Amino acid sequence: MAKTLYDKLWENHVVRQEEDGTALIYIDRHLVHEVTSPQAFEGLKLANRKAWRIESVVATVDHNTPTEGWAKAEGTACIDDEIARLQVDTLDSNIRANGALAYFPFKDVRQGIVHVVGPEQGATLPGMTVVCGDSHTSTHGAFAALAFGIGTSEVEHVLATQTLVSKKSKSMLIRVEGALGKGVGAKDIVLAIIGKIGTAGGTGYAIEFAGSAIRGLSMEGRMTICNMAIEAGARAGMVAADDTTINYVHGRPFAPKGSDWDKAVAYWRTLHSDDGAQFDKVVELDARTIQPQVTWGTSPEMVIGINEMIPDPAKEQDPVRREGMERALAYMGLNPNTPIAGVPVDKIFIGSCTNSRIEDLRQAAAIVRGRSVAANVKLALVVPGSGLVKRQAEEEGLDKIFKAAGFEWREPGCSMCLGMNADRLSPGERCASTSNRNFEGRQGPSGRTHLVSPIMAAAAAIAGRFVDVREVL
Numbered sequence: 220m221a222k223t224l225y226d227k228l229w230e231n232h233v234v235r236q237e238e239d240g241t242a243l244i245y246i247d248r249h250l251v252h253e254v255t256s257p258q259a260f261e262g263l264k265l266a267n268r269k270a271w272r273i274e275s276v277v278a279t280v281d282h283n284t285p286t287e288g289w290a291k292a293e294g295t296a297c298i299d300d301e302i303a304r305l306q307v308d309t310l311d312s313n314i315r316a317n318g319a320l321a322y323f324p325f326k327d328v329r330q331g332i333v334h335v336v337g338p339e340q341g342a343t344l345p346g347m348t349v350v351c352g353d354s355h356t357s358t359h360g361a362f363a364a365l366a367f368g369i370g371t372s373e374v375e376h377v378l379a380t381q382t383l384v385s386k387k388s389k390s391m392l393i394r395v396e397g398a399l400g401k402g403v404g405a406k407d408i409v410l411a412i413i414g415k416i417g418t419a420g421g422t423g424y425a426i427e428f429a430g431s432a433i434r435g436l437s438m439e440g441r442m443t444i445c446n447m448a449i450e451a452g453a454r455a456g457m458v459a460a461d462d463t464t465i466n467y468v469h470g471r472p473f474a475p476k477g478s479d480w481d482k483a484v485a486y487w488r489t490l491h492s493d494d495g496a497q498f499d500k501v502v503e504l505d506a507r508t509i510q511p512q513v514t515w516g517t518s519p520e521m522v523i524g525i526n527e528m529i530p531d532p533a534k535e536q537d538p539v540r541r542e543g544m545e546r547a548l549a550y551m552g553l554n555p556n557t558p559i560a561g562v563p564v565d566k567i568f569i570g571s572c573t574n575s576r577i578e579d580l581r582q583a584a585a586i587v588r589g590r591s592v593a594a595n596v597k598l599a600l601v602v603p604g605s606g607l608v609k610r611q612a613e614e615e616g617l618d619k620i621f622k623a624a625g626f627e628w629r630e631p632g633c634s635m636c637l638g639m640n641a642d643r644l645s646p647g648e649r650c651a652s653t654s655n656r657n658f659e660g661r662q663g664p665s666g667r668t669h670l671v672s673p674i675m676a677a678a679a680a681i682a683g684r685f686v687d688v689r690e691v692l
C-alpha cells in the first residue's frame with residue numbers, strides 16, 4: 220500500500236504497538252536546553268537511574284543567555300540575572316555529570332538556539348525521530364524527520380528509556396504550488412497557511428508540506444515553515460527528503476561519513492510520500508496569491524497581506540471570534556479598516572529559531588545595505604541563531620552592513636523572541652519581529668508583536684513603519 224512520509228517514519232520507530240493505538244516509539248536524537256531539562260535530570264538522579272543512551276543527547280543553552288556583555292566577566296559570571304545564571308549552570312553540571320554526544324556550552328562558538336544548532340551540526344538527520352523539551356522541535360521535520368516537542372516528564376522518560384509513549388496522529392498534506400512573487404518567502408507561506416487553516420487547523424495532525432513552492436525552498440526556508448507547524452496546531456511538520464536536503468547535510472560534523480554516507484543517502488531517498496498515498500486531509504495554496512504577510516493581532520492566525528486593511532470585528536458573524544478580534548485590536552492599539560502599511564514601529568527583532576539562519580540574515584542585510592534605521596525606531600536588533608551563523612555572517616561582512624545602518628549586532632540566543640533575558644519590549648511598544656509567537660506579553664509585558672519575514676522587518680526598520688518590502692527591493 221502507498222505510504223505517506225509520516226507512515227514510513229512512524230513505522231520505522233515503533234517498538235511496541237497496543238490495540239488501542241498507543242505505541243512505544245524509539246527516539247534517535249534528543250536535543251536538550253536549559254529550560255526544560257533540570258527536573259528531568261533531577262528525576263533520573265532521584266530514581267537512581269542512568270541515561271539509556273546518552274549519545275543521543277545534543278545540548279546547548281539558548282533561552283536564558285544574554286546577547287551582550289559576554290566579555291565583562293569569565294564564563295557565566297557575566298549573566299546578571301541570578302535565575303538565568305542558575306539555569307545555565309545547572310545544564311552545565313547535568314551534562315558534565317551525565318555526558319552527551321555533543322554539548323555546546325555558553326560562549327562556545329557552536330552555542331545557539333537548539334533548533335538552529337541541531338541541523339547546523341548534522342545532528343538532525345533525515346529519517347530520525349527527534350525530540351526536545353521545546354515546542355518548536357517541529358523545525359527539524361524539514362529534514363524528513365519525525366520531530367516534535369515534549370514536556371519535562373517526557374524528557375526524563377526519553378533519558379531513562381530512549382522511548383516515548385505516543386499515539387499516531389492523523390495526516391495532513393499542505394500543498395503549495397506555483398512560483399512565489401518577488402519579496403515573498405518561506406515566512407509568508409507559513410503565515411498564509413496559518414491564516415487559512417487557523418491556529419487549531421492542524422490540531423491532531425502531522426503535517427507534510429509539499430508542492431513546487433516548498434520543493435523550491437532552501438533548507439533554511441523549509442525549517443522556517445516546519446518551525447511554525449506548531450503555531451498551526453500540529454505537533455509535527457515535515458518535508459520530503461531530496462537533493463536540497465542531502466546537499467545541506469553533507470559534510471556536517473555529525474553527518475555519516477564514507478560508506479555509511481552512501482548507505483544513509485540510499486535510505487534517505489525513500490523518505491517521501493508514495494504516489495497515491497492517502498492523507499486524512501489535504502489543503503492547497505496557490506503560491507502566486509501569497510503577499511508579504513504581517514500579523515495584526517495576538518495570534519499568528521490574525522494575519523493579513525501588507526497591502527490589506529486591518530479587519531473589522533463588526534463584519535465577523537461569530538460572537539466569540541468577534542470578541543477575540545476586538546480584544547486583540549485594543550491590545551495592539553490598532554483601528555479596523557485602516558491599512559497595516561504605515562503603522563509606526565518602535566523596535567525591530569531579527570532573530571529566533573524561525574528566522575535567524577544565514578540566509579535570513581543575508582536577505583535582511585540586502586535590504587538594509589546603504590540605508591539607515593529610521594529615527595523613530597528605538598532599537599533594532601539582529602540576533603544570529605548560533606555562534607557559527609554569527610561567524611559566517613561576519614565573514615561575509617553582514618555585521619558591518621547592519622551596524623552601519625544603526626542595528627545592534629548581538630550574541631546568539633532566543634533573545635527577544637520571548638524575553639527570558641534582558642531583551643524585551645516595554646509596555647505599549649510595537650515590534651516588527653521575525654519570531655513565531657505574538658500572544659499578549661510574549662516579548663515583554665504589554666508589548667505588541669507583529670510577525671513578519673526578515674526582509675519585511677528590515678524594511679520596517681528603515682522606514683520606521685510597516686511598508687511593502689516590494690517597494691524597496
Ligand SMILES: CC(C)[C@H](C(=O)O)[C@@H](O)C(=O)O
Pocket residue numbers: 254255282352353354355368637
Ligand atoms: C521555553 C520553552 C519550553 C518554550 C517552548 O516550548 O516553545 C519556548 O521555546 C517558547 O518558544 O515559548
Ligand code: SF4
Pocket residue numbers: 281282332334353355571572573632633636637654655
Ligand atoms: S527562539 Fe523563541 S520559539 Fe525558538 S526556542 Fe527560543 S524561545 Fe522558543
